[in-house]
Each structure stands twice: as structure tokens, then as C-alpha cells.
Amino acid sequence: MATEERWCVVTGGRGFAARHLVDMLVRYNMFSVRIADLGPSIKLFPTEENGTLDEALRSGRAEYVSVDLRDKSQVIQACKGAEVVFHMAAPDSSINNYELHHSVNVKGTQNVIDACVELKVKRLIYTSSASVVFDGIHGINNVDESFPYPLKHNDTYSATKAEADALILKSNGINGLLTCSLRPSSIFGPGDRLFVPSLVSAARAGKLKFIIGDGNNMYDFTYVENVAHAHICAERALASEAIVAEKAAGQAYFITNMEPFKFWEFVSVVLVGLGYPRPYIKIPACIVMPIAHLVEWIYKLLAPYGMKVPQFTPSRIRLLSCSRTFNCSKANELLGYTPIVPFQDAMRRTIESYSHLRAESLPQKKGSSKPSTYLGGGKVANVLLWRNKKQTVVTLLTFVLIYLYFVASGYTLVTAVSKLLLVAATFLFIHSLLPEKIFGYTIEKVQGSKLYFSMETSQKNASLVASSWNYAVNDFRSLCRGNDWSLFFKVTLSLLALSLLGTISLRSFFTISLPIAFIAFYMYEQYEEQIDELFTEVLLHVCKLRADIANKLRRKRIYY
Template identity: 50%
Template sequence: MARHLVAALLRSGEWRVRVTDLAPAITLDPVEEKGLLGAALRDGRAVYAPANVCDIAQLTQAFQGVDVVFHTASADPDINDFQLHYKVNVEGTKNVIDACVTCKVQRLIYTSSSAVVFDGIHGLFDVDESMPYPNKFPDAYARSKAEAENLVMKANDIYDLLTCSIRPGSIFGPGDTIVPYLLSHGGMMFTVGDGLSCDDFVYVENVVHGHICAEKTLSTKEGSKISGGKAYFITNMEPMKLWDFIYMLLEELGYKRKFRIRIPLAVIRPITYLIEWSYNKVLHMYGMRQPKILTSARLKYISLNRTFNCKRAVEQLGYKPIVSIKDGIKITTNNAIAPKI
């Protein structure tokens, strides 16, 4: 998402952008090198400053002279390691807040997650921001993102720093992992569970748009009073059955829907536990990665309803999706290669 945000800020012509990441130097693909980001890095509209969110000294140096920070850094959600997520997502976010205060940054927009209100037991249907954090979370990622978001919200209007959190739904778009995963599994034509669970997907450019709307709102005196210290769900506002979305992607990739194999949760759940046990005991020592879909936490995400109400973002941030689900899928799959079967 971060690179899409950088590109959007540069396209507006209103920003000079400082990009931070772990790598000692920024690496661009050929398209980026010839495109907007490459040109901006060459003419100074964009600069790269290596920084680790776990190193407050590096962050403080990177934030010098900065007015606004968009904090998008996060540990890999597919790695269910609480120590890792706590270090990066919670302690890292605290470092970001402290560095913002030290450097007199005016506004901090945090990329949170809709998972912060999900307990993995109860489905969520059209919930809004009044939904509290659960007592338990399905994985380390959701728990740490909730803790980090809480830090950001409490930091609002302290030492003149204004903050806001964006809670995206299930993000998709160019550069995501969904299409490569489907391709690597030959366009999997199966459904896990009853296939009725609904999800709220959001195209990556809409997530970017939500961040920019939040920043613009915080930049006004009246807007900061309304939105400072608040969190906002951001989705495409087109909730649909999860597996319908998957099959829309597959069909756009060229896989023709002939039939679906349905795998009951009662069948796949024991297999998941066995794979997790094997992975924790043996397989990880040989560098093998556990299949992303076959984790107990992932089963909770794909088998329960998770839809969110964006009314607050619409009314207070002026948010409105700029790319539809259908168009987003076309853009996402445009450069993917899949067999016509």
C-alpha cells in the first residue's frame, strides 16, 4: 500500500515526499524507475531515508523537517509470532509517535486494520467504529494492531500532534499476494466451509484515498476537532461473499468456472491443526513455510462474516471509493499471466 500512497502524493503535485523503509537504499522496478517515483527521486521531489521503526534515533533523523507522517509499516500478518508483532507494531508505533513529538510533526495518519475488532469467534456484519476491541484476538497481528492503534488515538492533541487511524478492509490490488497465491495453486476451484461468509474488500487506491482524506481533514481546525484521535473503517462499500470475490478474480485471470469443490470446515480444521503442529515441531527448521490458507487463524477470517460500515468516514472525512470492485479486479489481474482452461 505504501508505494501506492507515495505515488498518489507525488501525482497531486502538492507534496514533497520522504520515503522510509528498512533497506539501506530504495530499489525500483523498471516501471517505477521510468515513471513518476524515479523522476521524483532524481529531481528531489522525493528522497529516501532508511529507518527502522524499532530504532527511534533513525526515525528522529528521518522525521526532521517533516509536517505529516503516514505510518504504514507493519510486521508480516502471515507470521503468527506475538513477540515479532509486538516489537514492530506496538513498540515501533510508540517510537513513531515519540519521534513525531520530538520533531514537531503536525499530523500522524496510522494504517490500522479492520481486524482490530474481530475476535475470530463471532461474525461481524455492518459494524461501525462503536464496536469495541475484543477481549481475545484470532492472531498476533490483530492484537498488536489494536494495541498500536490505541496508542495513536491516545496521542492525539498531545504536544500539538494530531492523529487519525485508518482501518482498511481486505486490501487487494497490484502488488498484493492474492493473485500470485491463486496462480501458484492453479486457480484453486474449491470453497472452504459453506461459502456464505461475507467480507468487505477494498481496492488499494481507495485505501490511499482514505489516508489522504484523513490528512486533509486533520489539516483544518474544524476537521481536527471532529476527526482527531478517531479511527475510520475504509472499504469499497461493496460487501460480498468472500468466495464470489475469489471466483471473480479467477474468471478475470482466465480460469473458467466449471464446478466448485466444497471442503467442510469439519474436515479442514483437523488438517490445519496437524499442519500447524508439524510446522511448529519440525517443518520450520527446514525453512519450509506453512500454507497461508491452512492456519487456524486464517480459517476464522474466511469462515465468518466481516463487513464494516463506512458512514463515519463518508460524513467526517469526505471519503468515497474512487475505484469499484469490478474495475479494481480488472486492474489487478491485467498484468497477471494465467492459462485459459
């Protein structure tokens, strides 16, 4: 219990883990807490109103200050009078932006260190990450703090956190400052606005049927209250008698729940607990990685135009498919850290806290999907969207046989079509000679009427051809006037696409179109919202580019 007013600072104090630490500090009455974050003012969540933090803010035992870590003067002002600083601020790890991460994680951390040294702050506890030793390629199994930083990290967030981690350890002892770096692994728990909500969003969209990798990769997770508790343990250790503090200071510590668990089993437990099906289809990481690289490339291209940060990135794929477990013996020995919430209890509390995201509490998507609508919603949709798996497999095998017998053999288009018709005629003739029943099975005869085009259908098709021709003639007239740049670009792109298609052989066409037909529509249905959003972003970019070119050409024409 605090006997006099002693202040601590929590940078990034409105972040996920930091909110739990602030709450714990207030409840333990160890310090008066200065919450430092980027927002201009503090906005309490509904669960915080009339709670511990709300009461502390009103009583003066807690206060909020707006701080940009990249501004050293603001950092110094926030740390004045503090006995200890808990440096927890960091940008969103899903944003792979080196400039942002370096300016906050590295330069911002150096500003915090300089402020602590200048103001003679006694203790500085840094919230690092277990990812600082992960290269994104090789699995990590029960490694301790002697494990070195890799030459290359999985992403810019991990790389810059490693730089900051090293700065914190190096600054220990300067002007009496005691430091340590905590490296929690995969934080989860109530109040998380990223991991569990993103799982639910993906499950509702039908995207969590897939397991990336073999599904056996082990993970060390850390319940958020245990992360807060580790910070308290670190502070107490550094504030202890000289011998204990000297041993604990200047060290890095892995922090986990000390109960390794299969990553995909963790995902399944959360999903099933909230009423969603567990993932069951395993896909090798090497298959999805090229797609993730493409998504990341598109994001880099369109990010300046407002495209949202994609979740499907190469670094995320590596995180989902590799093992990452850590040894916490050092934290236990030097800090006295032991998880206060066991893993099973942590899982139960987490699932209970997201009751508002349960499957039965969310509105279900109504109507047919766009891919189903585009395919007519009939048998073709059922086959290409894998709704009738038996029918899909039979159809796919049929096309494969057609490819092997007629296309891969090197026949010309006319020869292939004639042989296909010959096989069809032979099949129909033999089929017509079969009895109505064989071994009790009814043989359904092919009626000639099924192949017959009625006069009405013929007229509709003829009208469609004629109207298409008339549309083409009208477009040709517009081109002749020379004032419709939009139409010119459409026609040019269409003809270029047609010329490219004309260079593709029948064999290549089959090889490309067959996998696309049976995979693309299915993947579109699974990721409909994300693909539509990406397509919209690309379309807006193309429209803007087209408008800019058209305006330049128009101005040039007026000038001449």
C-alpha cells in the same frame, strides 16, 4: 499544489498500499515525500522505472531512507522536518510470530509517536486494519467504529495492530499532534504480491476446487487506490480549520469500497478472469480446522530449521469462512472519504494487471503426479485418485459392504477370509451359469486364465521373496558387526512400527485404512508440492537428530 518545500514521511513506503500512496502524493504535488523502509536502499520495480516515482527521486521531490522502526534514533532521524507522517509499516500478516509483530507493530508505533511528539510533527495518520475488531469466531456484519476490540484476536498480527491502534488514538493532542487510525479491509489491486499470486499458485496446483464453509460469507474489500485516497482525505481533514480537525482527530475509521461482496465469489471472479476454474466443492470449516492446527504445530516445530510459512493455518481458515463487513459512514462524514474507483472497475483493473499470470501464459505441469506413479498409474490410481468417480464410488461401497458383513460382525481373520472366499466362489459359480446376453446386455465371463499365475510370474515372485530374504540376512550381518548406526535406527523404527501395527485389530485396520486410502492419495495429488516440501523439512530434521545421536554414541564408545 505545494508552494514551498513541505515534507511528509511514509513508513513502510515500499509496501503494497504504501507504494500507491507515495505515487499519489507525488502526483498531487502535496509534499516532498520521504520514503522510509527497512531495505538498505530503494529498488524500483520495472513498472516504476521512468515513472512518477523515478522522476521524483531524481529531482529531489522524493528521497529514500533506511529505517528500522524498532530503533527509536533511526525513527527520529527519518521524521526530522516532516509536517505529517503516514505510518504504514507492518510485518507480513501471514507470519504468526508474536515477538516480531509486537516489536514492530507496538514498540515501533510507540517510537513513531514519540518521534512525532519530540519533533512537533503536526499530523500522524496510522494504517491499522479492520481485523482489530475480529475474534476469528463470530462473523462481523456492517459494524461501525463503536464495535469494541475482542478479548482475544484471530492471530498475533491482529492483536498487536489493535494495541498500536489504541496507542495512536490515545496520543492525539500530545504536544499539538493530531492523529487518526484508518482500518482498511482486505486490500487488493495491482502490485499485490501476496493475495492474487497465491490464488493463481493454488489454482495451478489444483487446490482451489474447494470452498471452505458454505460460500455465502460476505466481505468488504478495498481497492488499493481507494486506500491511498483515504489517507489523503484523512490528512486534509486533520489539516483543515480547527473545528473540522478537532472532530476528525483522535478517531478510528473503517475504510472499504462500500460494496460488500461474497468472499468466494470474489475469488471466483479473479480466477475465471485469469482463465482458471472456479471453486465448486464445499467443505465445512470444522473438518479442515484440525489439519490446519497440525500444519501450524509442525511449522512451530520446524521453523528454526528454515521451514517456510504455511498458508494453511487456523487463522487463515477462519478468515476464509466468516463474514466481515463494515460501515464507512464515519469516514464519509468526517474525512469526506468516498471510493474513487468503483468495485467493478477495481476488479477489472486488478485482473488486467495480472495478465502475466493468466492460465495460457504459464507453463503447464507435465508428466504424471507422484501419487499416480506410486499407485502404478492404472486402474488403482484412477480409483484412489477419483479420476473415474463412478468406479471409485462402486469400489468404496464394495469395501464398505465387506467391512459391514465380514469385519464389523466380529469374525476372526480366518473366518472372515473363508467366508469371503465362499461368497466369491458362489458368485463365480452363479455368474458362469448366466447366459451370454440378458435383455440385450452382454455378460462378460470370467476366464480362468485371469486367475492363473504363469511359470514366469511365479519365478519372478519367488526370486523377489528370495532376494528380500537375502537383503534381510545381509542387514542382520551388518548389525552383528555393531558399527552401522544408521541401519540400527532403521531396523529399530521398522520393528516398532510393525509392533504397533500388530496391536491393531482387523476392525480398526479397516476403519483407519479405508478413509486414508480414498482420501490421502487424492489430497496428496492436490497438495503435492507443499506436502513434499513439508516431508523434506521433517526428513532433514530427523536426519540431523539421528546424526547428532549417532555422533554422541560414537564419541562415548571411543571414550570408553
